Amino acid sequence: MFLARVEKKIISSQKHDAYKGKIVFAVQPVSPDGTAKGNEWIAIDYVGAGIGDLVICGGAPGVAKNVFGLDLAPIRTLIIAIVDKINYHDIN
Amino acid sequence: MKLGLVVGVVWSTKKVREINWCRMYIVQPISTSGEEIDTPLVVADPKNLAACGDKVIYVTSTDASQAFESGFAPVNASIVELVDKIV
Numbered sequence: 001m002f003l004a005r006v007e008k009k010i011i012s013s014q015k016h017d018a019y020k021g022k023i024v025f026a027v028q029p030v031s032p033d034g035t036a037k038g039n040e041w042i043a044i045d046y047v048g049a050g051i052g053d054l055v056i057c058g059g060a061p062g063v064a065k066n067v068f069g070l071d072l073a074p075i076r077t078l079i080i081a082i083v084d085k086i087n088y089h090d091i092n
Numbered sequence: 093m094k095l096g097l098v099v100g101v102v103w104s105t106k107k108v109r110e111i112n113w114c115r116m117y118i119v120q121p122i123s124t125s126g127e128e129i130d131t132p133l134v135v136a137d138p139k140n141l142a143a144c145g146d147k148v149i150y151v152t153s154t155d156a157s158q159a160f161e162s163g164f165a166p167v168n169a170s171i172v173e174l175v176d177k178i179v
Contacts, residue, residue: 008124010095010149011177014141014145016159026095026124026178027160039121039129041095074151074159074172076093079127090168 001058003083004029006051007050015092018073025055025079026050032088038052056081094173095150097123102134110165114138117171118157119150124178135169136160142171149173 004027012024023045029038034054043057046067057077064075100118114139115137121130135150138160142148142154148171151159 008178010173010175011179012149012173012175014174016139016141016172018158024093024173040095040123042095044093064155065158072158072161072163074155074157074170076151076153076155 001030001056002029003086004041004043004055004057005034005036006049006053006055006079007040008031016017016039016074018068018075019044022068027055027079028078030054031041032086033090040057043079045064045079047079047082049079049082054083054085055079055087060074093149094121094150096150097148098144098148101144108166110160110162111136111167112170114152114165115122117142119148119169119171122147123140125164131177133147135171136165136167137171138165139171141174147175147178159177164169 003044096119102116156170
């Protein structure tokens, strides 16, 4: 899993059936102190995150299948948690 | 999943049976602000969502084979959404 900040929302009308009725966000992976690092990911929202939230994104093959109860789920990254607080001690 | 821009089509007559009917696009991964962030890759389009020049969302790794009706296809990238707007 990785920490990320929700950047933008993706609006789309033509999509795979597994994506119908789901909110799709573009998230920017961040390091624990908040600086952006790496390329953006697209993640499906599962916990009601909003734009600007710090979230945990993750997912393993087959997770979305039983999370959403679908028989075919081409979904890889899910927003699985909204972060309230991080205690981060920069060790180096 | 990743955001991409469809920049080309790959035509091939000899293909594996499971993806014989499926169209293959060349997709350039882009960020939401539009600049290119990676090298282009070939992405399958089982649901016939995209055309050249469209912004799409594609899923990679083993979940890509779930985008097919059979749930089994030797691909690791397939298009799942056609992007209308990014707000």
